[in-house]
Amino acid sequence: MVLILSYLKKYRVAAIAALVMMLIELAVELSQPLLISKIIDEGISKQDASVVWFWGTVLVASAGVAFGAGVLSSFLASHASQGFAFDLRDKLYAKVQSFSYEVFNRFAASSLITRLTGDVSQLQDTVFMSLRFMTRVPLVVMGSVIMALVVHVKLGLLLVVTLPLLIGFLYWVMRKASALFRIVQIRLDTVNGVIQENLTGIRLIRVFVRMVHEMGRFASFSTELMKSSMSALRLTETTMPFIMLIVNAAILAVLWFGRIEIAAGEATLGQTVAVINYSTRMIGALSALSWIVVTFSRARASSQRIGEVMEQGAEASEMSVEAGERKQAGGSVAGEWKQASATAVGMVYIGQQGTPEAAGHAPIQGAVELNHVSFSYPESDIRVLEDISFAARPGERIAIMGATGSGKSTLVALIPQLYKQTAGSILIDGVESSGMEISRLRRNIGYVPQEVLLFSGTVRENISWGNEHASLEEIRQAAKAAQIHKTIEGLPDGYETMLGQRGVNLSGGQKQRLTIARALVRRPAILILDDSTSALDAVTEGQLLQALKQMSCTTFLITQKISSTVSADLILLLDEGRLIGRGTHRELMAESDLYRKIQESQTGGGLPHVQSIT
Structure with missing residues (x-):
């Protein structure tokens, strides 16, 4: 998790600002029950309208401040989480591209796709919610308890005694749920793998009339995913009833002892109302805890899965060298990885045509x-x-x-x-x-x-994928050597003809010759x-x-x-x-x-x- 959160450092200013705005919003909200108690005890009870108007105006103004701080907090949290996800996904993709065949074969393609999409998105949502809401919840709970103690110590202690029980229970649930959601993500990888296989081999499935078999196979894996998800959610959903039971019991205790304290003259009506108000705010915050537990549990599982990829040893591939060359040439960071290494995915060419002789190397002769x-x-x-x-x-x-x-x-x-x-x-x-x-x-x-x-793109783009600097004439010469030039000339737009996904609009022999041209254009x-x-x-x-x-x-x-x-x-x-x-x-x-x-x-x-x- 530490490795993953390191990508948030770049956006620490926005993240800190979001937290500051959230704290301002929270401080205002926690002060409101105290202001209400003053309105009751000093204004309504004494029938002093000026006090009511004064503290009422302060209450409305503070609500406006809280609203503005909340809007800014959401904006800054969104900026930080989106930027974090972009950098993490970019680095994760670059890491996958740097894998040697040996490392790449350890991960299923469907699993890598899930990690690059679903797991990164899960962490993105978690960062946003942490800056905007998740950090707020424990602060609301702690702040409510502290303010309740400030208003009336004896009544506030009734809320204090509930905290250790709630914290211990939530910690146990989060550990248990994290393991269950990790299983859910593995099941999701499997389902994605089955979908990928079926979509890739749809023609073969239909020719062999295996549709029913494949639907049954998919249903089997989908059922396993459903069962794992239900098991994880069943655990997390039990948290809310338990939390509500404990907190409502505390509120009943406040009402009971508050009546006694008021009768004994040890507490005022405003103080009792304020403590009850803080109790209800605790309920409002704790009502989101089951959702927070689910989110954090998923995030923990996702961070572990992404960490598995990031911790793999990278190959000393051409990517690092190319990146250095692009930096020296003034290229952008995004441009460094634009031409990804084919090592990771077994593409049809390796490396990128360059000028090794310029670096002081003699030309390779081919022995x-x-x-x-x-x-x-x-x-x-x-x-x-x-x-x-x-x-x-x-x-x-x-x-x-x-x-x-x-x-x-x-x-x-x-x-x-x-x-x-x-x-x-x-x-x-x-x-x-x-x-x-x-x-x-x-x-x-x-x-x-x-x-x-x-690849999806034009014929010219597919051939020049072997050498991005190749001229149209060089592309044509490579196509002629590969015996595909005449075929290309007969296409509707020649070398600018768009190819379907995986070259679906070409025959097997045409596709072979096109990939040969792509290799030959490298000279x-x-x-x-x-x-x-x-x-x-x-x-x-x-x-x-x-x-x-x-x-x-x-x-x-x-x-x-x-x-x-x-x-x-x-x-x-x-x-x-x-x-x-x-x-x-x-x-x-x-x-x-x-x-x-x-x-x-x-x-x-x-x-x-x-x-x-x-």
């Missing part, structure tokens, strides 16, 4: 060498890759083949350091990649993952195509590979097609994370039975062997 590299996913002892060694010279094409789950995608993900190898070394131009600036490395890599991902030294030509026909794929020959980048091509490997400078065969064969097409045809079977299965030698690579 890649792996020496006895092994890899295991975090918190797992299973080796996904085992003792992989090979070398690729600048400009060479490396084709990678293997069965599903053999580690092909993991292997290429190690090159841009999306994952860190657990053993061995990876050299880029003879330098260990772990010792290079990630920003410099990734700026020289074009990466097209298996899952095609496009990368190293190009990684992770099974990115699977939706292309043989002719289009051949034209693409021919165009890649004219580029000077080192290309890693994950493929299942022999037609794509024939012209490769080096072919790697993977099986269960091990390198079982390497060489050119001619060499593997002579030395590898598996490669020959793959070749035969794709050239009319029979279908049974297809299982070897799929």
Whole structure:
């Protein structure tokens, strides 16, 4: 909670001013019963109209002051809470963007969305309510007790004895409710995850006629959320009846002993009315306590969930370097994070095209060498890759083949350091990649993952996402190399055609080629195509590979097609994370039975062997 509230420091002036205005409003309100007692005892009882008019005027004037202070307090509290939420959400989003794959995989996407939206909003509401109301409630209670003691000590003591009981009860409820609301937030994450899965896979659900099943699945998780919410709210709602019972008992005691004190001449009618007035004000304040307990309990759970994200170790990614460059260039703080690192979300490119040579670095040529590299996913002892060694010279094409789950995608993900190898070394131009600036490395890599991902926006914006400084001519050249230029020219508005969400208005092959163009516009030294030509026909794929020959980048091509490997400078065969064969097409045809079977299965030698690579 301390970490979260640290983001409120920037708005401490507005927060303090809001509290001061609230205190002024509160002071006026607490003085009013005392003024009323004076009107009764000194004016009405003595039939002195001048006293009534004087203190009545003071009472009305003080009410005006309280009104103005309340309005200012609300305005300042709103400013502080909105600014706090903006900064917290911004930093939280930047933190998520800085995650390495290892850290990012610890959180479900639906959970991160809930934390960025619902949890931050919950804390925003809590900050506002704290400045405006929540701080006010205990002050009203304490102030009412103190003023009751000032008016009449004996009657005021009747209110004092109720406080320890109320405070102890509320503390227990808040601790218990916080744990219950944390469960509620976890259940909400699950429900959001189910909704996200269903909306993403709606076509598949309908094709397989699984609507009823999915509705039942959603209803099951939604029921769990309802039960958890009811359990938490059931506890918090019991607070109000208990509080009302205690406070009303205190008021009855004040009425009973007040009558006795008046009869004995130890108290006046005005004093008794004032103490009862303070008691009713306590009831008014305490009536909001059940709501405050719910709000604080939710806020505590939300702060813990946000803290879990903020406390995760950030990757030494290009974000920090880019931020520094933007600051030196006079960029705004918001601009520092505008081009977010793709590390956290597996986007289709990595980094941002820059000018590493300007920082004193020699240009990356694209030589890649792996020496006895092994890899295991975090918190797992299973080796996904085992003792992989090979070398690729600048400009060479490396084709990678293997069965599903053999580690092909993991292997290429190690090159841009999306994952860190657990053993061995990876050299880029003879330098260990772990010792290079990630920003410099990734700026020289074009990466097209298996899952095609496009963004809402124009075709031009989607391609230039790989290099925001690219001119229209550079974008066109990249599109031509990716064999998508003619298709784009045939769209209603050409390169300015708006794409639907995730490129819904394009075919699978068109989307693949568009993401390839996005990688090529970077003019990368190293190009990684992770099974990115699977939706292309043989002719289009051949034209693409021919165009890649004219580029000077080192290309890693994950493929299942022999037609794509024939012209490769080096072919790697993977099986269960091990390198079982390497060489050119001619060499593997002579030395590898598996490669020959793959070749035969794709050239009319029979279908049974297809299982070897799929």
